Amino acid sequence: MTADEMKAAIGKESVSDWIEVTQAMIDTFADATGDHQFIHVDPERAKLTPFGTTIAHGFLTLSLLPQIAMKTQDAPRLDGVKMGVNYGGNKVRFLAPVPSGSNIRGRSKITEFEEKRPGQFQYTTETTIEIEGSDKPAMIAEWITQVFV
Known part of the structure; x- marks a missing residue:
């Protein structure tokens, strides 16, 4: 996607495997x-x-965000990315334990996208980690990523 298409995708929900x-x-x-x-x-x-x-450790669940992002087929992705780095988080809440042997998935949406400088973009993603068979999510995280094209 182009930068304009990424901005247009703000709020679009995608779900991981x-x-x-x-x-x-x-x-x-x-x-x-x-x-x-x-x-x-x-x-x-x-x-x-x-x-x-x-x-599972709460921080294990949090550390699975990159894997969840890679298992989200329909997630908006900026074209030509050479490198991406974690920039930090605005909010992380651990709402329910993840029992060993559970299946989890992410339900994500980009909430912000901006160009910081030429070739460097920053976006914020809100992800809810769901536990298969549970009404209560395991975690909600607002995470910031920077990518370089």
């Missing part, structure tokens, strides 16, 4: 971050919690 959040994924994330709290990595102890099973 489902991603399974496995215990192996959770364990690997725990090893990478050093967060080995039992609710994430000990299935036997986690059975005794209100969750009834292990749950």
